[in-house]
Amino acid sequence: MTRTARPRRFLMCRPTHFEVSYAINPWMDPAKPVDTGLAVAQWERLYELYVELGHRVDLIDPLPGLPDMVYAANGATVVDGRVLGARFRNAERAAEGPAYLAWFRANGFTTHDPVHVNEGEGDLLLTGSYLLAGRGFRSVTAGHAEAQEFLGRPVVGLDLVDPRFYHLDTALGVLDDDEVVYYPGAFSAGSREVLRRLFPDAVLVEEADAAVFGLNLMSDGLNVVLPEAATGVAARLRERGFRPIGVDLSELFKGGGSVKCCTLHVREAA
Ligand code: ARG
Numbered sequence: 082m083t084r085t086a087r088p089r090r091f092l093m094c095r096p097t098h099f100e101v102s103y104a105i106n107p108w109m110d111p112a113k114p115v116d117t118g119l120a121v122a123q124w125e126r127l128y129e130l131y132v133e134l135g136h137r138v139d140l141i142d143p144l145p146g147l148p149d150m151v152y153a154a155n156g157a158t159v160v161d162g163r164v165l166g167a168r169f170r171n172a173e174r175a176a177e178g179p180a181y182l183a184w185f186r187a188n189g190f191t192t193h194d195p196v197h198v199n200e201g202e203g204d205l206l207l208t209g210s211y212l213l214a215g216r217g218f219r220s221v222t223a224g225h226a227e228a229q230e231f232l233g234r235p236v237v238g239l240d241l242v243d244p245r246f247y248h249l250d251t252a253l254g255v256l257d258d259d260e261v262v263y264y265p266g267a268f269s270a271g272s273r274e275v276l277r278r279l280f281p282d283a284v285l286v287e288e289a290d291a292a293v294f295g296l297n298l299m300s301d302g303l304n305v306v307l308p309e310a311a312t313g314v315a316a317r318l319r320e321r322g323f324r325p326i327g328v329d330l331s332e333l334f335k336g337g338g339s340v341k342c343c344t345l346h347v348r349e350a351a
Pocket of ligand 1: 149
């Protein structure tokens with residue numbers, strides 16, 4: 082199969098103020114030291130890689146006191162140039178939603194300020210046919226309905242059951258239109274069955290791959306940027322004709338995120 086890379090537009094946030102000062106997921110341990118300088122260097126490598134691959138990357142200014150703002154994927158969900166803002170479950174991250182929404186408003190996008198909790202692309206992943214929507218730990222069903230109404234894409238709710246995989250983008254990666262890779266153990270039995278029916282040809286991976294955030298990836302249809310420790314996922318993707326590129330984001334891993342978390346996909350109007 083011939084794969085083609087499609088240039089994309091991303092929004093990222095430099096981890097200038099990154100630290101782990103609170104714990105809102107099982108990966109975060111405020112007692113463990115974080116090297117902010119190293120986090121910035123690793124993040125810059127990811128930024129440069131995207132630019133080398135031909136993508137456009139815009140930057141939003143990091144705000145002091147919002148250490149998780151680096152996880153730009155949570156900032157909004159953008160489909161056809163329409164921006165659904167994020168509303169966070171945890172008070173620690175609440176101010177990020179308005180900050181991202183302000184950036185989009187200043188850059189001329191049509192925006193919607195959400196009423197219900199949705200944590201952006203952390204839980205809302207667009208495929209060619211659906212808006213896959215995670216719930217169980219962060220985003221809620223009412224937030225999914227709000228996303229469907231504003232973005233006009235059919236929402237498929239998926240129940241996450243393992244707290245280590247608290248956001249959908251830690252359990253499932255979109256590779257191309259309707260081609261996905263996921264770790265079945267992160268989902269309820271019913272949601273596994275839904276995924277099996279919608280994506281019979283999906284790549285299924287093991288717990289060990291998911292536990293190094295191997296599913297927290299960004300694909301452009303050919304190049305798939307993912308954590309370098311996820312060698313199992315990389316091998317499977319290579320078999321499928323993709324070009325996996327591993328990166329080291331060890332410091333951002335300490336906050337419970339990796340490649341996809343740091344990357345918000347800005348899908349412009351056609
Ligand atoms: N510390 C952040 C949180 O727990 C990490 C978010 C990771 N982002 C993601 N898209 N999964 O909310």
